[in-house]
Amino acid sequence: MNTYSITVSNLTKKFSFSARNASSGWLKNLFSPETKEIVAVNDISFSIKHGERIAFIGPNGAGKSTTIKMLTGILFPTSGKVNILGFDPTKDRKKLAYQIGTVFGQRSQLLPNLPLTDSLEFFGVMYDMPEKEIKRRIAELVELFNLGSFITQPVRKLSLGQRMRAEVAASLIHKPKIIFLDEPTIGLDVVAKKSLRDLLLKINKDENTTIFLTSHDVGDIESLCDRTIVINHGTIIKDLPTQDLAKTFVYEKYINLVALNNFNNFPELPEGIRYSSKDKNKITVVVDINKINLQESLKKLLDLFEVEDIDVYNADLETVIRHIYERD
Amino acid sequence: MKEIRLTTKILKTLVKDRIQYPDRLFVDTIGIIARCGILLILYWYVFKLNNGVINGTTFLFAAWSIFFYFSFSVLRLRDISREIMKDVQTGNVEVLFSKPISYLSYRMWWQVGSGIYSFVVITLLTVVALIFIIGLPPTMTIGIFIPTLILTFLCGAILSLFLYTIVGLLSFWIEDINPVFWIVDKTIMILGGSYLPIAFFPEFMFKIALWSPFGASQFVTHTVYETWQTNWYQLLGIQLFWIVLLGLVVYFMFEKAKQKVSVNGG
Numbered sequence: 298m299n300t301y302s303i304t305v306s307n308l309t310k311k312f313s314f315s316a317r318n319a320s321s322g323w324l325k326n327l328f329s330p331e332t333k334e335i336v337a338v339n340d341i342s343f344s345i346k347h348g349e350r351i352a353f354i355g356p357n358g359a360g361k362s363t364t365i366k367m368l369t370g371i372l373f374p375t376s377g378k379v380n381i382l383g384f385d386p387t388k389d390r391k392k393l394a395y396q397i398g399t400v401f402g403q404r405s406q407l408l409p410n411l412p413l414t415d416s417l418e419f420f421g422v423m424y425d426m427p428e429k430e431i432k433r434r435i436a437e438l439v440e441l442f443n444l445g446s447f448i449t450q451p452v453r454k455l456s457l458g459q460r461m462r463a464e465v466a467a468s469l470i471h472k473p474k475i476i477f478l479d480e481p482t483i484g485l486d487v488v489a490k491k492s493l494r495d496l497l498l499k500i501n502k503d504e505n506t507t508i509f510l511t512s513h514d515v516g517d518i519e520s521l522c523d524r525t526i527v528i529n530h531g532t533i534i535k536d537l538p539t540q541d542l543a544k545t546f547v548y549e550k551y552i553n554l555v556a557l558n559n560f561n562n563f564p565e566l567p568e569g570i571r572y573s574s575k576d577k578n579k580i581t582v583v584v585d586i587n588k589i590n591l592q593e594s595l596k597k598l599l600d601l602f603e604v605e606d607i608d609v610y611n612a613d614l615e616t617v618i619r620h621i622y623e624r625d
Numbered sequence: 626m627k628e629i630r631l632t633t634k635i636l637k638t639l640v641k642d643r644i645q646y647p648d649r650l651f652v653d654t655i656g657i658i659a660r661c662g663i664l665l666i667l668y669w670y671v672f673k674l675n676n677g678v679i680n681g682t683t684f685l686f687a688a689w690s691i692f693f694y695f696s697f698s699v700l701r702l703r704d705i706s707r708e709i710m711k712d713v714q715t716g717n718v719e720v721l722f723s724k725p726i727s728y729l730s731y732r733m734w735w736q737v738g739s740g741i742y743s744f745v746v747i748t749l750l751t752v753v754a755l756i757f758i759i760g761l762p763p764t765m766t767i768g769i770f771i772p773t774l775i776l777t778f779l780c781g782a783i784l785s786l787f788l789y790t791i792v793g794l795l796s797f798w799i800e801d802i803n804p805v806f807w808i809v810d811k812t813i814m815i816l817g818g819s820y821l822p823i824a825f826f827p828e829f830m831f832k833i834a835l836w837s838p839f840g841a842s843q844f845v846t847h848t849v850y851e852t853w854q855t856n857w858y859q860l861l862g863i864q865l866f867w868i869v870l871l872g873l874v875v876y877f878m879f880e881k882a883k884q885k886v887s888v889n890g891g
Contacts, residue, residue: 366719366886369722371718371723372886391727392725394725394726397723399723404715404716404717404720405720411638411645415641422630425627
């Protein structure tokens, strides 16, 4: 049996569009416009096993959404091969749709004027499930996602957190083998985010659903995904276990220095140490331990500043990701 | 089987949606009373000024012909153009493309479902009101009237959906389809007999109404006239011809459009 849910080989997507040339006349621009081309995804390859939880991250315009849309059969690749559960999304879009679920955080698939039950039943029919099975699955999802308190309310009256839970539940009505989530926690408060992440983890554990997620939220990546693929300028620049991602910049240590009184001046720092932030009450410096070891850097910093407290820590995941984006 | 089940579900869901919001039915009813009612009163007056007959037609025939146009328009099939444009502009098309459905047939049935409740209620009420107020022309009581009316109505609905779908699909290539929509919509309104009953058309315009897909989509307005009894099979043939031709255009346009999808963020 194939152990991979998703196999992508040399996938490329180019968008071409007409660009107006200011030096040409309107007639030329109308009938023979210049064509420009953008390479949104450039020759990427990766494989994902059944039940894996993948964060597919990158800065805005990196090619994340384009990739997700090619994997789900919405966009046609310019070149390369995609295999999702044995299907080619461009040729077998409908067959594949029965096996996958999609959540696009910024768009709703629910029927806004009707109670949530109607949307769930509607999608059950859309996925050609028998009536009994639809009812059983709705009951299951209502309990799992705690939808009971608002299932009879029209969808447009739900809070954003409730709606997102409902969106994910609707995407899971047909027990998909893979769920693609495009920024599912966008705009949610911390409680709603945690609740959604917990639910996705439970679905992954109970039903072995493969999770493929794009997000700008580090919390989603840290708490939900066991593997992270970083894409920038359409190219994969990192593909590693999420816990190893934090170690990427392990040679950098952060030191917080809390002022005994106030810091009045900010002297030049020894080589290997640089300011990350400067404030009268607190300074944060970054130490490159390839250039200066921690003990020596602490000694030098204490010679320079009068401090009340010191805190040494590794870069958090958000900083690591920012570094990766900036360095690329 | 799956398609029939989904279609039934779409229709049921949308009828439920409309029943839940009766204010929409009220607005639709007021709309048709205002548009169709005022036009009928004006034509009644014009016929009266001309001793009851214009171009060999009486008010009774013209009134029913105009009513059929407005009744058909309550289905709001034209709105499919804007729905497709909205899907493309907002990127909602990606949500529907990720489902195990045919996007176009889903959109078409959705459009039918959106208007069917208002259509049934308003048509039934208005037919009863018109029978009481102006009566029935003899052409509407003969045997072939109801079956051919249903046939031409169904063909007209399919043709309208195809015409407006073609306009909607243009939004995959051009940003704003509104100017094209306006031209097509007004052509259908004029050739369909919404402003002027088709019985009043000069010969060249009648020919355009007869042979163009715009006029053919509104052949339901021809059914009340005596000529229908002898011409109905020819007119249905014209409708079928356009259905096949425009169906192919829709199919090939959509095949191309799918490859043009370029939604926000991808």
